[in-house]
Amino acid sequence: MQWNSVSEFFAMGGYAFYVWGSFGATALVMAVESLLIRGRRKQMQQSLRAELHHPTELHT
């Protein structure tokens, strides 16, 4: 292991912004994508159930 302390790890040899920026952006995009897919599914299910129970109403 190449780290002598926690602060040295987070400093990334002076490249903290670039290293944590890349890993952070990647993690953020993946998390947001997962949440969007999940949200869309919940929304679909709700509108399908509503359509099922009140077939006369229009859910577009």
Added chain:
Amino acid sequence: MKTPGIQWFKYASPQNFYFLAGKLWPWFAGLAAVLTLVGLWIAFFVAPTDAQQGQGYRIIFVHVPTSQMSMFIYIVMAGWAAIGLAFNTRLSGMMASALAPTGALFAFLSLVTGSLWGKPMWGTWWVWDARLTSELILLFLYLGFLALQSSIDDPRRADKACAVLALVGVVNVPIIYFSVVWWNTLHQGASVSMTRAPSMAAPMLWGMLIMVVAFWMYAVAAALARVRNIILERERHTEWVRHAVE
């Protein structure tokens, strides 16, 4: 007559694939999570410091996986598009549409992590070099696919138009891949190649490969979960969807 083995055409029906995808995606998501943890451990605690770039090189562990996924997803998407055009199967277009947003996000991340790497090492966020420019075109191809999809109301017609776009755009993928060979670019050549020994230390290589596989698993999970939404949306007036949500 029954054919032995896996009945591929059974899963070409959106209804059957909906349930299959529902069973499969959590496994891929789980594998992605486990492999990412292992990959990150190697990336930060096992892989040594780089002689030239110090700790800054560790960006490679997200830059290479996102970049190669952006190209690989495009090829798979174009493959589904071709199957859709050839066999007129409904599921193919849905799979292509399910892959496009994930591919676009990976192309975007490739450019973001690339410029975060370029700034400290090259002294610039962006240059109009062949590798960077062709990757930007890949992002635009994905965005064009998504825009075209949403601009045509009839999903079957949209699938056909998008399939043609995807197939025409696939020519860009080898251009990206070989850009560092064909042109004199600021971007470095491939670190891993089929024909020669990798030019990096073993733990760096392993960390990178594990992250690559982890991102594959993530992309499969995301595409399968998204295609379920697309299937529900397009088949919403069928009997089986009613039963599925009840």
